[in-house]
Amino acid sequence: MRRQDRVQSPCVSICALDENNVCxxxxxxxxxxxxxxxxxxxxxxxxxxxxxxxxxxxSL
Known part of the structure; x- marks a missing residue:
């Protein structure tokens, strides 16, 4: 499988973890x-x- 065919990362280049260890x-x-x-x-x-x-x- 080609790299571009793989499921892509949801990264949006805003990298900071909250108090629950979630970006x-x-x-x-x-x-x-x-x-x-x-x-x-x-x-x-x-x-x-x-x-x-x-x-x-x-978003709630």
């Missing part, structure tokens, strides 16, 4: 950020589902 820019945990390069596409999609839930909580 305020991409809404990933530090563990999700650190392990992203090793995740396969299925694992990356699961992270993106978690990111979507976290984004909803922030």
């Amino acid at each position: 305020i820019g991409c809404h990933r945990t530090s563990n999700e950020i650190m392990n992203w390069p090793r995740f396969d596409d299925e694992e990356r999609r699961k992270v993106l589902e978690n990111v979507a839930r976290r984004e909803e909580q922030v």
Whole structure:
């Protein structure tokens, strides 16, 4: 699989962790950020589902 065909990182280059260890820019945990390069596409999609839930909580 070509690199550009992989699920892409949600990083928006606003890198700062909040008190819950979640990035305020991409809404990933530090563990999700650190392990992203090793995740396969299925694992990356699961992270993106978690990111979507976290984004909803922030916007409430």
